Amino acid sequence: MGSMFVFLILIIILSLLSIFLNNIIYIVLSLIGLFFNLAFIYMSLDLEFLGIVQLMVNMGGVVVLILFSILLTDQEKNPKLLKKNKKNYLLATIATSFFLFIIMKSIPEHTLKEKVEIPLTVLTKYLITNFLLSFELASFVLLGVLILAVTLVRGVKS
Amino acid sequence: MSKMSFFLFLYLPCFAFLFYIGIHFLVKKVSPKNKPGQYQDKVYECGLVPEKNQQKVLSIRFFVVAIIFLIFDIETTLMIPVFKEFKNFNTQGEGFFILIIMLSFLFVLFEGLLFCWKKGDLKWIKD
Amino acid sequence: MDQGLIPFYKIIADYIKISFVPLAIIFSTIFLLLLFLIGALGTYAERKISADIQKRLGPNRVGPFGLFQFIADALKMILKQNLMPKGVNSFLFFIAPLFAFLTITFSILVLPFSDTIFLIDFSMSAYFLVAISSLMGIGIFLGGYASGSTWGLLGGVRGACQMISYEVPLVISLFSITILSGETSLQGINHAQSGMPFYWFIFHNPFSFISFFIFFICIMAETNRAPFDLPESESELVSGFHTEYSGMKYAFFAISEFSQVFVVSLVASVLFLGGYNLPLNFFDGVLKNILQLITLFLKTGTLYFFIIVFRWTLPRLKADQLITLSWKYLTPIAIFCLVGSTCWMVFFNGKSLWEVCLFF
Numbered sequence: 001m002g003s004m005f006v007f008l009i010l011i012i013i014l015s016l017l018s019i020f021l022n023n024i025i026y027i028v029l030s031l032i033g034l035f036f037n038l039a040f041i042y043m044s045l046d047l048e049f050l051g052i053v054q055l056m057v058n059m060g061g062v063v064v065l066i067l068f069s070i071l072l073t074d075q076e077k078n079p080k081l082l083k084k085n086k087k088n089y090l091l092a093t094i095a096t097s098f099f100l101f102i103i104m105k106s107i108p109e110h111t112l113k114e115k116v117e118i119p120l121t122v123l124t125k126y127l128i129t130n131f132l133l134s135f136e137l138a139s140f141v142l143l144g145v146l147i148l149a150v151t152l153v154r155g156v157k158s
Numbered sequence: 159m160s161k162m163s164f165f166l167f168l169y170l171p172c173f174a175f176l177f178y179i180g181i182h183f184l185v186k187k188v189s190p191k192n193k194p195g196q197y198q199d200k201v202y203e204c205g206l207v208p209e210k211n212q213q214k215v216l217s218i219r220f221f222v223v224a225i226i227f228l229i230f231d232i233e234t235t236l237m238i239p240v241f242k243e244f245k246n247f248n249t250q251g252e253g254f255f256i257l258i259i260m261l262s263f264l265f266v267l268f269e270g271l272l273f274c275w276k277k278g279d280l281k282w283i284k285d
Numbered sequence: 286m287d288q289g290l291i292p293f294y295k296i297i298a299d300y301i302k303i304s305f306v307p308l309a310i311i312f313s314t315i316f317l318l319l320l321f322l323i324g325a326l327g328t329y330a331e332r333k334i335s336a337d338i339q340k341r342l343g344p345n346r347v348g349p350f351g352l353f354q355f356i357a358d359a360l361k362m363i364l365k366q367n368l369m370p371k372g373v374n375s376f377l378f379f380i381a382p383l384f385a386f387l388t389i390t391f392s393i394l395v396l397p398f399s400d401t402i403f404l405i406d407f408s409m410s411a412y413f414l415v416a417i418s419s420l421m422g423i424g425i426f427l428g429g430y431a432s433g434s435t436w437g438l439l440g441g442v443r444g445a446c447q448m449i450s451y452e453v454p455l456v457i458s459l460f461s462i463t464i465l466s467g468e469t470s471l472q473g474i475n476h477a478q479s480g481m482p483f484y485w486f487i488f489h490n491p492f493s494f495i496s497f498f499i500f501f502i503c504i505m506a507e508t509n510r511a512p513f514d515l516p517e518s519e520s521e522l523v524s525g526f527h528t529e530y531s532g533m534k535y536a537f538f539a540i541s542e543f544s545q546v547f548v549v550s551l552v553a554s555v556l557f558l559g560g561y562n563l564p565l566n567f568f569d570g571v572l573k574n575i576l577q578l579i580t581l582f583l584k585t586g587t588l589y590f591f592i593i594v595f596r597w598t599l600p601r602l603k604a605d606q607l608i609t610l611s612w613k614y615l616t617p618i619a620i621f622c623l624v625g626s627t628c629w630m631v632f633f634n635g636k637s638l639w640e641v642c643l644f645f
Contacts (some may be wrong), residue, residue, distance in 0.1 A: 003164065025377060025430065032423065044164050048409045049239060052416060056235050060419035061228040064449055067426055068224050071216035071442070118227055122209040124243040128259065136259070139266040140238060146229045150279055162291060162309060163405040166394060170313055174390040177317075178383050178537070185363050185533045192366050213435045220446050223608060227449040230616075234456045238412065238469070241460050244627070245467030245635065253631040260627065264620055271616065280612050282605035 005040060011037050024070055028063060049120055051132045197210050222279050226271070290401060304573075313394075313404055316553070320393050324544030325355040327589070331543075334590065335597045365532040370433040373529075377431035384424025384536045385541035391417045392548045397472045399561050399577035408470045414552060415456055418507055421545065422448030425509070425516060432529040440528075444509060444516030445605055451506035451513075454615035458496040458503070460625040461619075462556050465489055471555050480564035483639040487557040490638060491627035497557045499619050501588075504549040506611070508542060510592055512599040515607060550588035551581065558584050 011034060018030040035058040042051035127135055240260060247256055274280055290312060294305035329344065329352065331494045334405035336343025344351030369378055373446060397403040407413065429441015463469055465479035465486050478484055487497045506513040517527060527538050561577035568576060602610065633641055 002253050023212065023374075025374070025427070029380070040167065043167075043407075048407070052238070052409050052412050055416035056412065056419075057228075057232055059423075060416055060452065061224075061231040061449070062421060064419070064426075064445055065221075065224045065228055067423070067445070068216060068221050068442070071214050071438075072221065074214045110270045120239050121243055121246070124239045127239065128256065135236075136262060136266075139233065139263045142229050142233055143266050143270045146226065147273060149229075150222060150274055150277070152227065153218060154277070154279065162488060164408060165306070166309065166313055166404055169310060170317065170390050171387060173314060174317065174386055175383065181533060182379075185367070188363055189532065190364070190366055192368065197326045204545060212433050212438060215435060215439065220442055220609075223446055223450060223612075225452060226612070231456075234453065234460070237460065238409075238463075241463045242467065242469050242631070244464050248630055248635055249429065253627075257631050259629050261624065264624070268617070268620060273376060275613060280608060282608055 004044060007044075009036050011041075026067055028070070031066070032059060032063055035063070049123070065127050073139060219282055222274075226274055228277070229270065230267065233263075237263065286493060287354060290404070293401065307456045315403060316393050317390060320544050320547070321540060323547050324389075324540035324542075325359065327543030327547060328358065328516065328539065329355045329604055330589070331593050331596075334593045338594065338597045340437055350404045360535065362532055367532045367534070368529070370529055373433040374431055377427055378529075379534075381424055381428035382530070382537035382541070384420050384427065385545075386537055388417055388421040389541055389544045389548060390455055391420075392545070395471065396548065396551060397475060397555065397561070398581060399574040401574055402526070403472065406470065406472050408468075408473070410470045410472075411459060411474065411552070411556070412469060413457075413602060414471075414548075415452065415459065418545070418549075419448065419452065421507075421541070428527055428530065429516075434529060437528050440516045445507060447509070447513060447516065450608055450611040451503045451615075454499050454611060455503035455507065456620040457499040457616065457619035457623055459556070461493055461496045461623050462486055464623070464626050464630055471552065471560075475555055475560035475562065478562055480559065480562040480566075482559070484637070485557065485559040488638060490626050490629050492622040492629060493557070495618065496622045496626070497553075499615055499622070500553060500557065504553060505592060505595065506607075510544045510546060510596055512601050513605060513607065514596075514601060533622040546592055547585065547589060550592060553588055554581065554584035558588075560584075599637065 014034040015032045015035065018027045018034065021027050021030065035054055039051040039054035039059070042048070042054060188248060237260065244253065244256055247253055289479075290309075291305070294308040298305040298308055304455060332354070333343045333351070344354040344418055347353045347357045392414055393402050394406050395413060397406075425444035425448070428442045429437045429439070430442065432438065440622070462474060466474045468474050468477060474486075482488065486493055488494065509516055527535055530538060561581040563576055563580060564571070636644075
């Protein structure tokens with residue numbers, strides 16, 4: 001736990017940076033660093049698959065999507081895009097503390113004390129036997145999201 | 159993850175960053191100073207003087223490709239653990255079962271690709 | 286075998302009487318600088334091979350056979366002015382080549398060069414390399430965005446779009462290897478093959494044979510090599526996303542691109558062509574490792590040679606042809622090969638074509 005302290009502090013710093021910076025490309029850069037640190041923490045806990053998921057989906061897909069949408073919404077033409085309201089800070093603090101409270105209450109006590117090892121074989125066995133329906137439904141959810149997103153974008157005149 | 163891997167994962171990017179900055183400092187000392195020229199701080203445009211600033215152009219087609227890629231990325235990431243354990247299951251005789259599972263998973267997403275194809279989202283030149 | 290170079294470090298550390306952590310630092314730094322050097326040598330190789338194809342001589346003055354041309358090029362790059370257009374975000378302009386350099390930094394960490402010469406043995410290293418190659422796409426986009434010119438931005442956007450389009454067939458053809466070997470780490474995939482050519486994964490199935498060519502096309506597209514070099518198209522956009530970069534920043538972009546081609550052809554030879562396995566098992570110890578290294582470099586060099594030849598023989602694809610090729614041709618064919626490989630594994634119980642024919 002001591003050797004990962006640096007990464008936890010880096011994650012907190014990067015996430016605060018991604019909220020408080022003004023230039024949107026700097027925000028995206030801190031997001032990239034954040035995702036990479038998250039993936040690294042998963043990998044150092046021997047959960048390599050989760051780290052690879054973070055890297056491939058978040059850093060490979062979400063960041064590229066955000067970068068493309070930055071170009072779609074030009075900041076010079078719409079200067080109100082990154083304006084921050086003072087009221088939102090109070091709401092954000094309340095919501096964050098509420099979430100943290102719920103998360104801390106729902107984690108069972110023993111998992112915080114010892115290291116849990118879940119090899120990928122066990123995960124796959126459960127995915128195929130117990131949670132097979134959820135696995136197949138996930139493909140349908142993805143299909144629905146794809147059709148919805150593409151239909152919405154098609155109506156936009158560039 | 160062993161301590162050596164952890165340490166190298168930490169160390170090598172830091173070294174790359176320092177190497178990059180260090181080489182830039184060295185080069186700054188050796189390279190000639192920027193002499194003021196007429197077009198030196200303007201952007202290159204094949205001999206003409208650029209009139210406008212950088213236009214933030216993006217056709218919608220790039221955005222559609224990014225969306226389709228994100229969906230396929232999540233799909234392939236979900237399939238990784240199943241394919242990794244396929245050989246083990248095959249030697250135990252349950253390979254056919256996994257084949258059916260993966261066929262249905264892939265077929266649903268391939269259908270999504272066909273939908274985008276037929277609706278013309280992958281077509282870049284509109285006739 | 287899982288420990289890589291650690292026993293080697295311990296031998297040297299006992300000899301010189303220091304702890305082996307500084308040795309790990311020194312060796313990983315040497316690996317990174319060697320990859321940088323290989324990237325620089327790649328520019329020389331490219332010029333010589335292109336000269337051969339075009340029936341001219343190429344560099345032959347600086348050193349024997351023009352071998353030190355890359356040193357002359359490096360010195361020239363150092364002595365150039367570092368220009369930056371006015372009104373451009375200097376932090377972004379500075380940071381963009383660093384992404385390309387970070388890609389090869391993370392790639393060198395997981396590459397296996399022989400039984401014991403590797404830095405980290407990380408399960409899922411094949412997918413890690415694919416995920417890291419997206420960093421290069423982000424670097425290209427940032428380079429184009431921070432250039433301050435519309436043409437640079439256009440090159441950057443096309444580059445990022447090309448990168449993400451060709452990642453899907455790449456991962457799907459990687460799946461067909463994962464099925465055959467049951468492992469996702471590069472070392473594991475290597476050990477699942479043997480030295481003799483008929484045990485390589487490329488000859489395991491007719492379907493994995495097709496997968497190899499899909500993988501090869503995708504890696505050429507991922508590293509912006511012609512015929513896929515629309516982002517840096519030399520005759521269209523002057524230089525695409527790196528028009529405004531001069532001196533050392535351009536050197537980092539160019540060397541990172543050549544090193545990435547080397548890394549990716551090494552990965553292709555590990556995945557499909559049997560990696561560093563020797564055909565005969567007579568050797569042992571240090572001699573075995575050196576021979577494995579030579580075998581791997583021979584295979585990588587062959588693929589690298591073909592990638593360079595393809596650049597100078599094939600015409601460039603247009604933007605719509607790029608997207609059509611990836612989504613309408615490569616992805617369906619890759620999915621078909623994946624399903625075919627899986628069916629083969631189920632019906633023949635994991636035997637390769639060679640073993641099935643032997644049985645008959």
